[in-house]
Amino acid sequence: MVIGGSFYATMLAVFAFGIALFKTQEIVIPPTLMAFVTLALLALAIFGGSYGMMSASWDPDKEGSALGAEEFGDNMKILGEGFRRATLQTEYEKAPRPCRQRAVRGRSRGVRLRGMEEER
Numbered sequence: 001m002v003i004g005g006s007f008y009a010t011m012l013a014v015f016a017f018g019i020a021l022f023k024t025q026e027i028v029i030p031p032t033l034m035a036f037v038t039l040a041l042l043a044l045a046i047f048g049g050s051y052g053m054m055s056a057s058w059d060p061d062k063e064g065s066a067l068g069a070e071e072f073g074d075n076m077k078i079l080g081e082g083f084r085r086a087t088l089q090t091e092y093e094k095a096p097r098p099c100r101q102r103a104v105r106g107r108s109r110g111v112r113l114r115g116m117e118e119e120r
Helices: 002-025 031-054 069-094 097-105
Strands: none
Touching: 002 031, 031 069
16 A cells, blocks of 8 residues: 555645645646646556555465565456356356256366355
């Protein structure tokens, strides 16, 4: 969150600096330039906050690294798997009963979908 917060603080500082220049020195900064710079810094702040969340180690037993590149990859795989399971859940519920039994037996790594129980 430090990365995102620093860009957000810089955005506010640039905006305040532009206002201060206009009030004290009567220097007019073009509004489009001011808007572009503050929006670019806002985008970097949002990206930094998102990367900060995704690069954190979600495993309490594993210590993360400084930049968190490996953790980012691991967490993206976890999110992708969650989205894949969520979309497969609706397909599973629509499938006829014999297909469900094949789907349950054919799952990899024994991961259970929420709400799915093996039928025996």
